[in-house]
Amino acid sequence: MAASPTTSPSLELPADATLPERHPEAPAPGEPIPPHSAVCFGCADVPHGLRLEFRVAEDPAGGAAVAARMVLRPDQQGAPGLLHGGLLTAAFDEVLGSVVALVTRPCVTARLETDFRRPMPIGSTLWLHARVDGRVGRKLYVTGTARLDAEDGPVVGTAKALFLKVGMEHFLRNSRPEDLEALGVSAEQIRAARS
Numbered sequence: 001m002a003a004s005p006t007t008s009p010s011l012e013l014p015a016d017a018t019l020p021e022r023h024p025e026a027p028a029p030g031e032p033i034p035p036h037s038a039v040c041f042g043c044a045d046v047p048h049g050l051r052l053e054f055r056v057a058e059d060p061a062g063g064a065a066v067a068a069r070m071v072l073r074p075d076q077q078g079a080p081g082l083l084h085g086g087l088l089t090a091a092f093d094e095v096l097g098s099v100v101a102l103v104t105r106p107c108v109t110a111r112l113e114t115d116f117r118r119p120m121p122i123g124s125t126l127w128l129h130a131r132v133d134g135r136v137g138r139k140l141y142v143t144g145t146a147r148l149d150a151e152d153g154p155v156v157g158t159a160k161a162l163f164l165k166v167g168m169e170h171f172l173r174n175s176r177p178e179d180l181e182a183l184g185v186s187a188e189q190i191r192a193a194r195s
């Protein structure tokens with residue numbers, strides 16, 4: 001697909017970007033990717049969540065790619081009978097973030113653009129694909145595609161994003177202390193990161 005004329009310059013792959021490989025400890029192509037957290041809106045099995053299901057995809061160039069699936073529920077409507085557009089962007093955020101996590105972690109979304117190509121009827125299934133196109137230092141450039149009802153179905157949306165590698169201090173400084181403590185982080189570690 002040709003790049004949209006409105007794509008931000010900051011999302012264009014720089015000439016000096018290199019294609020990053022999957023981390024040696026990341027799952028291999030064909031393997032499922034389990035939820036990265038028990039409470040994640042994107043991938044955990046929570047009633048209100050997107051409940052995306054993932055597997056590592058084969059990338060012909062040897063890069064990192066994922067495939068994901070999402071069933072569109074009645075409680076996700078925007079216009080009557082159609083998926084709320086913001087939920088496609090949320091799905092892309094999760095899917096593009098998951099492919100970045102095959103290369104390096106933790107990373108966060110710095111910029112994400114979605115192009116909406118076709119309406120997405122409730123009851124259908126989205127098949128999403130994402131690939132890390134390149135990396136320059138902390139910056140990872142990622143693209144994604146969403147198709148309707150089959151892995152080779154019609155394209156309903158595309159996305160481009162920039163993710164940035166961050167240190168654990170990003171979460172130690174910004175997340176709610178009670179959520180960090182539930183993961184085993186001590187109050188002392190939180191205090192030290194914030195002092």
Ligand SMILES: CCCCCCCC(=O)SCCNC(=O)CCNC(=O)[C@H](O)C(C)(C)COP(=O)(O)OP(=O)(O)OC[C@H]1O[C@@H](n2cnc3c(N)ncnc32)[C@H](O)[C@@H]1OP(=O)(O)O
Nearest residue numbers: 010036093094095097098101107108109110111162164166
């Ligand atoms: C497996 C896990 C799946 C999870 C999927 C879900 C992922 C998410 O939703 S993460 C949550 C949403 N994202 C966030 O909350 C991030 C909030 N933002 C931040 O914390 C900060 O702005 C952050 C970390 C992105 C950047 O801050 P910082 O680390 O100080 O970077 P900074 O020094 O400003 O910029 C570094 C480079 O990135 C560029 N950059 C930073 N932000 C942007 C942006 N929004 N657009 C374009 N470029 C940017 C800068 O221009 C700079 O470029 P250069 O090195 O060429 O000068």
